Amino acid sequence: MEQLEAQGLSQMMICDPNAVFYLTGKWIHPGERFLGLLLQKGEMPVLFVNELFTFEEELGVKKVYYSDADDLLPIWKREIRGDETLGIDKVMAAKFLLQMMEGGAARGYRNGSPAIDAARSIKDAAEIELMRESSRINDLCMEDFKRLIRPNVTELEVAEQMLAIYKSHGAEGYSFDPIVAFGRNAADPHHMPDNTVLKEGDTVLFDVGGRYHDYCSDMTRTFFYKAEPSSLQKEIYNLVRRANEEAEAMLRPGIPISSVDKKARDIITEGGYGPYFTHRLGHFIGIEDHEYGDVSQMNSNLEEAGIIHSVEPGIYYMEGGVGVRIEDLVLITPDGHEVLNHYSHEIEIIE
Amino acid sequence: MEQLEAQGLSQMMICDPNAVFYLTGKWIHPGERFLGLLLQKGEMPVLFVNELFTFEEELGVKKVYYSDADDLLPIWKREIRGDETLGIDKVMAAKFLLQMMEGGAARGYRNGSPAIDAARSIKDAAEIELMRESSRINDLCMEDFKRLIRPNVTELEVAEQMLAIYKSHGAEGYSFDPIVAFGRNAADPHHMPDNTVLKEGDTVLFDVGGRYHDYCSDMTRTFFYKAEPSSLQKEIYNLVRRANEEAEAMLRPGIPISSVDKKARDIITEGGYGPYFTHRLGHFIGIEDHEYGDVSQMNSNLEEAGIIHSVEPGIYYMEGGVGVRIEDLVLITPDGHEVLNHYSHEIEIIE
Numbered sequence: 001m002e003q004l005e006a007q008g009l010s011q012m013m014i015c016d017p018n019a020v021f022y023l024t025g026k027w028i029h030p031g032e033r034f035l036g037l038l039l040q041k042g043e044m045p046v047l048f049v050n051e052l053f054t055f056e057e058e059l060g061v062k063k064v065y066y067s068d069a070d071d072l073l074p075i076w077k078r079e080i081r082g083d084e085t086l087g088i089d090k091v092m093a094a095k096f097l098l099q100m101m102e103g104g105a106a107r108g109y110r111n112g113s114p115a116i117d118a119a120r121s122i123k124d125a126a127e128i129e130l131m132r133e134s135s136r137i138n139d140l141c142m143e144d145f146k147r148l149i150r151p152n153v154t155e156l157e158v159a160e161q162m163l164a165i166y167k168s169h170g171a172e173g174y175s176f177d178p179i180v181a182f183g184r185n186a187a188d189p190h191h192m193p194d195n196t197v198l199k200e201g202d203t204v205l206f207d208v209g210g211r212y213h214d215y216c217s218d219m220t221r222t223f224f225y226k227a228e229p230s231s232l233q234k235e236i237y238n239l240v241r242r243a244n245e246e247a248e249a250m251l252r253p254g255i256p257i258s259s260v261d262k263k264a265r266d267i268i269t270e271g272g273y274g275p276y277f278t279h280r281l282g283h284f285i286g287i288e289d290h291e292y293g294d295v296s297q298m299n300s301n302l303e304e305a306g307i308i309h310s311v312e313p314g315i316y317y318m319e320g321g322v323g324v325r326i327e328d329l330v331l332i333t334p335d336g337h338e339v340l341n342h343y344s345h346e347i348e349i350i351e
Numbered sequence: 352m353e354q355l356e357a358q359g360l361s362q363m364m365i366c367d368p369n370a371v372f373y374l375t376g377k378w379i380h381p382g383e384r385f386l387g388l389l390l391q392k393g394e395m396p397v398l399f400v401n402e403l404f405t406f407e408e409e410l411g412v413k414k415v416y417y418s419d420a421d422d423l424l425p426i427w428k429r430e431i432r433g434d435e436t437l438g439i440d441k442v443m444a445a446k447f448l449l450q451m452m453e454g455g456a457a458r459g460y461r462n463g464s465p466a467i468d469a470a471r472s473i474k475d476a477a478e479i480e481l482m483r484e485s486s487r488i489n490d491l492c493m494e495d496f497k498r499l500i501r502p503n504v505t506e507l508e509v510a511e512q513m514l515a516i517y518k519s520h521g522a523e524g525y526s527f528d529p530i531v532a533f534g535r536n537a538a539d540p541h542h543m544p545d546n547t548v549l550k551e552g553d554t555v556l557f558d559v560g561g562r563y564h565d566y567c568s569d570m571t572r573t574f575f576y577k578a579e580p581s582s583l584q585k586e587i588y589n590l591v592r593r594a595n596e597e598a599e600a601m602l603r604p605g606i607p608i609s610s611v612d613k614k615a616r617d618i619i620t621e622g623g624y625g626p627y628f629t630h631r632l633g634h635f636i637g638i639e640d641h642e643y644g645d646v647s648q649m650n651s652n653l654e655e656a657g658i659i660h661s662v663e664p665g666i667y668y669m670e671g672g673v674g675v676r677i678e679d680l681v682l683i684t685p686d687g688h689e690v691l692n693h694y695s696h697e698i699e700i701i702e
């Protein structure tokens with residue numbers, strides 16, 4: 001509510017199931033049906049939910065159930081203050097927004113999501129504990145994933161065994177579908193696991209994450225298979241490693257988030273591979289693998305204690321057939337930072 | 352375009368990845384980034400896509416790439432006719448619609464999705480062939496799923512083996528996460544597989560579907576485990592079966608879609624279980640498992656050749672611990688209908 005007021009809003013309709021979970025602790029996946037949590041200054045929040053998703057828990061909200069036969073407009077209008085602007089969730093489906101506008105549900109409509117995004121970007125103590133544990137599990141899984149590597153295995157065969165490993169360590173599932181890339185496939189940052197067969201001298205890139213009590217992990221490591229890396233592989237690996245470690249080392253509250261991206265990018269550029277680092281340095285993370293908040297040149301905000309984001313420089317040198325990415329999650333602490341992943345950055349050869 | 356014009360629209364921005372695939376044959380999953388296919392009378396369609404998703408294929412569209420650093424508004428305004436109303440995709444994220452409105456991208460905005468939904472609801476010959484094959488695979492899988500049933504197996508153990516079976520029959524994956532429900536769990540229409548252990552006398556409900564060349568199947572069968580069904584189980588099963596078969600038998604172009612729901616509902620109501628048939632009779636299906644179009648009392652449209660929808664009456668009699676659903680997909684043909692599932696409706700006991 002404070003964040004909303006700072007934006008000049010006295011009411012907002014939150015529709016993103018992730019944001020509804022963040023605020024109520026309750027997952028509701030409404031599919032194409034309307035889900036809305038109406039926050040209003042000085043009032044109990046109102047949760048609009050289809051009767052198909054009736055539930056018992058008391059969430060400190062007023063529940064308003066509707067059926068598929070109901071017209072939503074009068075139901076909304078009974079609760080929304082028609083003479084005030086309504087903050088709109090950035091992901092609200094246009095069909096609902098257009099219906100509100102055509103029916104005159106509020107005086108005006110404005111994207112109110114920056115308020116909830118700002119709140120979500122600062123993790124509280126309980127969230128930090130879950131994020132730590134989620135990344136601890138990811139470290140353990142990474143150790144296990146190396147054991148899936150055997151002669152002639154394909155990327156898909158490896159990837160398909162990862163879910164069971166997450167579950168064996170107490171995770172509920174993936175935070176995103178795992179990326180497994182062998183050899184030159186690692187030089188394509190969007191590569192998805194396919195039937196590529198592993199061969200000696202390949203890099204082996206794992207970009208993986210699990211979900212623990214609804215909180216996401218996300219880490220990348222790049223290994224080598226059965227052979228010392230070539231001088232090109234080593235050069236690229238060490239450059240990416242230095243970019244990762246120097247960017248992480250500088251993290252503390254008060255520095256511009258853009259300066260962290262710049263640090264990593266400058267190192268890679270000075271090393272001669274600037275054009276091959278083709279994406280932002282990182283993204284915020286929590287209930288969602290990608291939450292609002294870029295670690296990029298375009299983010300003019302400052303680092304703050306409680307932020308957790310990835311640091312994931314990469315070089316995708318397709319001409320040389322070499323791709324390397326090294327990614328950790330990092331928490332900004334009151335006086336510096338804490339890297340949530342403890343898996344080594346050393347060059348490691350899988351035998 | 353004809354459907355759009357019938358609605359008084361000369362341009363529309365399509366954002367739903369399913370609709371973009373339907374119109375172009377290309378899957379683009381933009382996540383939180385903007386994807387838009389702008390259709391305009393008399394012009395080549397324009398595809399707005401983030402440069403992260405650059406692709407080579409010629410799709411008969413003008414490609415407009417943008418980067419994360421770009422402001423979308425001037426990019427849209429170069430293509431959208433500012434003095435005409437713009438049809439808006441029902442699922443366009445509110446943040447983009449609000450940005451268009453604030454920037455004056457068009458003269459007005461209206462939900463244009465009924466046009467594309469109407470087009471998608473009538474399957475052409477190639478789509479019908481894929482839907483037939485997808486359901487043929489589902490029939491084969493259903494046969495295999497029965498073999499997963501063994502003493503003391505849990506719902507989750509059964510469900511976790513289904514994906515590999517779909518793939519072994521040539522499907523790409525699920526069209527939705529499979530429902531496996533034992534005993535009284537089948538009386539909860541929203542039940543998801545859990546650690547419930549199978550016991551003699553249980554009903555065994557499978558609501559399952561796969562995806563073949565991007566087209567979905569969806570079928571439900573209810574079996575019995577190791578024992579003749581009780582008289583209550585038999586009464587409910589036979590009533591659901593009759594509702595399914597009589598509703599399917601009446602299908603032909605020109606009848607009100609609502610009358611199909613009514614037929615099944617009347618049979619179940621006359622049998623004394625009306626209050627326990629708690630959902631619509633069916634849904635349209637194609638690229639998505641649930642496409643626009645209900646088979647319910649509220650759909651005042653008529654059946655048309657080329658429509659494919661489910662027919663899935665169910666009785667969820669929690670007080671008696673019995674739940675049964677029987678679901679097929681049915682194609683409306685020029686002179687009647689074709690049931691796409693051939694798996695028997697007979698009472699079947701798994702030993």
